[in-house]
Amino acid sequence: MPVFCCQDxxxxxxxxxxxxxxxxxxxxxxxRRRSMRNGPVACVMGEVDLVRTLALVGVRSGVIVEPGSPAxxxxxxxxxxxKVDPATDPEGAVEQLLGFARKQSEPPVLFYxxxxxxxxxxxxxxxxxxxxxxxIPDAELVEDLxxxxxxxxxxxxxxxxxxxxxxxxxxxxxxxxxxxxxxLVAKPLTRHHDTWRPFAMTKARHVETPEELRELHAxxxxxxxxxxxxxxxxxxxxxxxxxxxxxxxxGEIVGEFTDRKLRTYPKVYGYSTAIEITDVPKIRDLxxxxxxxxxxxxxxxxxxxxxxxxxxxxxxxxxxxxNLVHHPGALAGVNLPALVYADLVGLPRPAAxxxxxxxxxxxxxxxxxxxxEWDIEPLRWAKLVLSSNAYSGFAxxxxxPLPRAVMWRIGRRLRRPTAPRxxxxxxxxxxxxx
Numbered sequence: 025m026p027v028f029c030c031q032d033x034x035x036x037x038x039x040x041x042x043x044x045x046x047x048x049x050x051x052x053x054x055x056r057r058r059s060m061r062n063g064p065v066a067c068v069m070g071e072v073d074l075v076r077t078l079a080l081v082g083v084r085s086g087v088i089v090e091p092g093s094p095a096x097x098x099x100x101x102x103x104x105x106x107k108v109d110p111a112t113d114p115e116g117a118v119e120q121l122l123g124f125a126r127k128q129s130e131p132p133v134l135f136y137x138x139x140x141x142x143x144x145x146x147x148x149x150x151x152x153x154x155x156x157x158x159x160i161p162d163a164e165l166v167e168d169l170x171x172x173x174x175x176x177x178x179x180x181x182x183x184x185x186x187x188x189x190x191x192x193x194x195x196x197x198x199x200x201x202x203x204x205x206x207x208l209v210a211k212p213l214t215r216h217h218d219t220w221r222p223f224a225m226t227k228a229r230h231v232e233t234p235e236e237l238r239e240l241h242a243x244x245x246x247x248x249x250x251x252x253x254x255x256x257x258x259x260x261x262x263x264x265x266x267x268x269x270x271x272x273x274x275g276e277i278v279g280e281f282t283d284r285k286l287r288t289y290p291k292v293y294g295y296s297t298a299i300e301i302t303d304v305p306k307i308r309d310l311x312x313x314x315x316x317x318x319x320x321x322x323x324x325x326x327x328x329x330x331x332x333x334x335x336x337x338x339x340x341x342x343x344x345x346x347n348l349v350h351h352p353g354a355l356a357g358v359n360l361p362a363l364v365y366a367d368l369v370g371l372p373r374p375a376a377x378x379x380x381x382x383x384x385x386x387x388x389x390x391x392x393x394x395x396x397e398w399d400i401e402p403l404r405w406a407k408l409v410l411s412s413n414a415y416s417g418f419a420x421x422x423x424x425p426l427p428r429a430v431m432w433r434i435g436r437r438l439r440r441p442t443a444p445r446x447x448x449x450x451x452x453x454x455x456x457x458x
Contacts, residue, residue: 060081060082060083060362060365060366060369060371061082061083061084063083063365063369063371064128064129064130064131064132064133064157064369065083065084065085065086065102065128065132065133066078066083066084066085066086066132066133066134066135066365067085067086067087067088067121067124067125067132067133067134067135067156068085068086068087068088068089068095068135068137069087069088069089069107069110069121069134069135069136069137069138069141069144069145070087070089070095070135070136070137070138070141070346071089071093071094071095071137071348071416072093072094072095072098072416072417072425072426073348073350073351073385073414073416074095074135074137074346074347074348074350074351074361075087075095075098075100075101076098076100076351076414076419076422077350077351077353077354077359077361077362078100078135078361078362078365079098079099079100079422080354080355080359080362081359081362081365081374083100083133083362083365084100084101084102085098085100085101085102086101086102086103086104086105086124086132087101087103087104087105088104088105088106088107088108088120088121088124089104089105089106089107090106090107091106091432092429092432092433092436093429094416094417094425094426094428094429095425096425096428096429097424097425097428097429098422098424098425099421099422099424100422103124105120105124107120108120109140110140110141110143110144111140111216114144114147114148117144118144118148118151118152121134121152121155121156122151122152122155125155125156126155131155131156131157132155132156132157133156133157133158133364133365133368133369134152134156134157134158135158135346135361135364136158136345136346137345137346137347137348138345139170139214139215139343139345140214140216141345142160142166142170142343142344142345143166143167143170143214145158145160146160146163146166146167147163149163157368157369158368159272159273159322159323159324159364159367159368160322160323160344161320161321161322161323161325161344162319165318165319165320165344166344169341169342169343169344170214171213171214172189172211172212172213172214172252172341173191173213173250173252175341175342176189176191176252179339182317182318184314184317184339185338185339186338186339186340187254187255187256187257187338187340188203188204188205188254188255189204189252189253189254189255190202190203190204190252190253191213191250191251191252191253192241192244192250192251192253193244193248193249193250193251194241194243194244194245194246194247194248194249195245195248198237198238198241202237202253204253204254204255205255206231206232206233206234207230207231207232207233207256208230208231208237208253208254208255208256209228209229209230209231209253209254209255209256209293210223210224210228210229210230210231210237210240210251210252210253210254211227211228211229211251211252211254212249212250212251212252213250213251213252215227219247219249220249222243222247223240223243223244223249223251224293225290226290226292226293226294226295227293227294227295228293229293230256230292230293231253237253257330257332257338257340258332258333259330259331259332259333260291261285261287261288261291261292261293261294262284262285262286262287263330263331264284264285264328264329264330264331264340265282265283265284265285265302265304265307265328265329265330265331265337266282266283266284266307266326266327266328266329266349267280267282267307267308267310267311267312267326267327267329268280268281268282268283268311268324268325268326268327268347268349268350268353268358268360269311269312269315269324269325269360270323270324270360270363270364271315271320271321271322271323271324271325272321272322272367273321273322274321275316275321277312277315278363278367278373278376279358279359279360279363279376280308280311280312280358281301281302281303281353281356281358281378282301282302282303282304282307282308282311283299283300283301283302283349283352283353284299284300284302285298285299285458286298286299286300286384286386287386287391287394287395287398287400288394289390289391289393289394289397290397291394291397291398294394295390295458296348296349296387296458297386297387297390297391297393297394298384298385298386298387298391298394298408298412299349299352299384299385299386299458300352300382300383300384300385301349301352301353301355301356301380301381301382301383301384301385302381302382303378303381306337307329307337310327310329310337311327314327314339314342315327318342320342320344323344324344324345324346324350324360324361324364325342325343325344326342326343326345326347326349327339327342328340328341328342328343346360346361347458348385348416348458349385349458351385351414351416352383352384352385352413352414353383355380355383355413355414356378356379356380356381356383357375357376357377357378357379357380358376358377358378359374359376362374363376380413383413383414384408384411384412384413384414385412385413385414385415385416386408386409386412386414386415386416387415387416387417388409388415388416388418388426389416389417389426389430391405391409392405395408417429
């Protein structure tokens with residue numbers, strides 16, 4: 025009988041330490057996803073990207089959205105309600121929210137991604153807190169950040185450099201000299217599409233000369249709209265960068281990441297159609313500093329900056345609400361809505377470490393139009409879209425939101441004549457939260 029020496033014996037096979045750690049992390053993610061799937065439903069006053077971000081960790085959503093919104097058709101949505109406009113009927117919107125909450129077995133977690141949704145939750149926070157779980161900064165701070173005139177004064181008090189600006193109204197004469205350098209940009213103090221639509225089809229209106237300013241002011245006559253006139257920072261929209269964060273009740277920044285716009289439609293003052301997640305220390309450090317200086321807690325926030333030709337970052341605005349960029353941010357390793365959800369329902373926080381550089385998101389329904397304005401050839405655009413990591417309204421495990429929203433839009437056009445609409449109003453696949 026042959027005898028084997030120890031050198032000939034086959035050594036036992038043990039899993040490598042790295043494989044064991046990955047296996048443990050995978051099990052932990054699955055257990056956390058199971059816990060969140062069995063947790064309270066999320067009530068989402070927002071679009072499909074926010075629903076998708078929560079679905080990545082197994083959270084089910086009830087949505088309050090416009091008819092035809094892609095969010096209605098996500099497989100993670102358990103109920104969809106036609107939205108009551110919080111700008112024109114806040115009491116009705118609050119009652120709708122409370123009615124949704126009363127049907128749940130436990131208090132839902134409330135998420136909001138529009139300016140008027142944010143204002144509604146802030147102004148009615150005491151009533152809503154009886155039925156929902158949510159995070160939101162101090163009421164005074166919310167008003168200071170959403171109203172662009174108040175924001176200008178707020179930034180001045182804190183010594184935060186922002187572009188010089190003046191407020192004008194249609195009911196008062198236009199000053200002979202605003203003390204601003206042309207070109208300028210005009211923005212409504214608080215954007216609402218129905219009131220801003222007569223003056224611009226985009227987020228803001230470019231004002232190149234004093235004559236164009238007088239034309240805008242004349243058009244405002246008889247309306248109650250208030251507009252902020254601001255000096256323009258030179259450079260295209262792809263020089264706009266952002267810092268995103270979630271700050272808990274103790275003032276700790278729990279998760280954070282940065283991004284930059286790739287394309288918008290329309291090209292000037294348009295809505296984001298392609299975004300890249302980044303991890304830029306200069307943007308992150310400035311965002312952290314401003315978060316603490318403003319005393320922003322608890323809640324999420326997005327700080328928008330524009331990079332000047334000399335590299336300086338100028339703060340444009342701060343939005344203390346959830347937004348579509350949280351979707352690609354989650355794919356990069358930092359899921360801010362999931363962190364909020366975990367804190368509010370008492371679950372362990374998911375990992376929030378930046379893992380993937382260069383994650384990209386696009387809205388395929390409108391990025392082709394953006395690519396044409398940005399002079400990108402069709403073949404190159406197709407390659408850019410196919411290489412994206414996230415799409416608004418489409419995922420391989422949840423493919424129906426975008427196609428069904430498009431079908432709804434086609435059906436509406438067949439049923440009634442079309443009328444001029446803004447990019448957001450004209451198509452439910454366009455989000456106004458980036």
